[in-house]
Amino acid sequence: MNLTLKIWRQKNASDKGKMVDYKINDVSPDMSFLEMLDVLNTQLIESGDEPVAFDHDCREGICGMCSLYINGEAHGPDRGVTTCQLHMRKFKDGDTIYIEPFRAKAFPVIKDLVVDRSSFDRIQHAGGFVSVNTSGNTQDANAIPINKENADKAFDAATCIGCGACVATCKNSSAMLYVSAKVSQFALLPQGQVEATDRVLNMVKQMDEEGFGNCTNTGACEVECPKGISLENIARMNTEFLKASLKG
Ligand code: SF4
Ligand code: FES
Structure with a gap:
């Protein structure tokens, strides 16, 4: 060609x-x-x-x-x-x-074609982790039962590779699909509950500080996402954010 x-x-x-x-x-x-x-x-x-x-x-x-x-x-x-x-x-x-x-x-x-996506790293640093005490014996993997539906949804959310296509394709440059995937992968699991309130508040705060736009539900992000991250994650993050705000 x-x-x-x-x-x-x-x-x-x-x-x-x-x-x-x-x-x-x-x-x-x-x-x-x-x-x-x-x-x-x-x-x-x-x-x-x-x-x-x-x-x-x-x-x-x-x-x-x-x-x-x-x-x-x-x-x-x-x-x-x-x-x-x-x-x-x-x-x-x-x-x-x-x-x-x-x-x-x-x-x-x-x-040229290289952009600085360290804003995503700063959002991740603000709460995209679980703190685990690693001293002593390792906990048995089967000690905390997790229902299959939640395990599958958490796994799907965790497939987000942080490429930024959702932001680039959104007319508002919103990072909601990315951030909601990172919040959801923990919100769906028992291990994520301990820090759930701080996580969603801190990650959303950092997202806003980085200058990403607001979500107006056009759905373009879901269409262009190479990993098929679902808009359902945005709805889940909004619920998590509301719950956390009411606690605060
Ligand atoms: S386009 Fe999909 S995989 Fe890429 S950062 Fe956004 S949600 Fe993650
Ligand atoms: S170069 Fe790693 S996802 Fe494309």
Whole structure:
């Protein structure tokens, strides 16, 4: 396939940035999207140009680092996949592909397609953990029975990889899907109850301080989430928040 790429280039956080056109030929449909960008970067380096900076790590849908807005969609046109799992067979010979960074006030661009998502880390640090006394004997795994439905829902919430596609796709740049997944994975389990009140209050407070927008229930986040995190988690977090506020 021969393609035209229109890629956001921005030297640093203070640079204005602009879209730049590139031609790339002989792209195999079996390449991943990131492999296609690797080929482009090899071309750029060989011709003495600056390669395009983009985030990646595991390249198998686990780490949440890859974060591209492709033809106006977070992680591109496929469903249930991250950018690293997107294949070039989803495009046609002669296509023009627009590639931009995830855009949100709380995700400032560092360079080209790389954004700073440390706001997510700060939300996680505010309460996305359980404190466990690890001294003495390890508790038997079967000592605390958990019903299957809650275990499954907690596990589903825990599959959130913190990629930020939910924020990038939301017209309000809301982080509610991400934060609600991180709250739900503990709220559904007995181990999460001890710190439940502080957790939801602190994580929501941090979310607001980071400058994410409000949720207006458009549901776009759920559609673009590569891990299928359900809007049900947002409803659960709202309930948890109300309960915690009434206690306070
Ligand atoms: S909720 Fe989905 S889209 Fe949002 S950070 Fe988690 S995995 Fe990514
Ligand atoms: S590079 Fe790890 S999820 Fe894409």
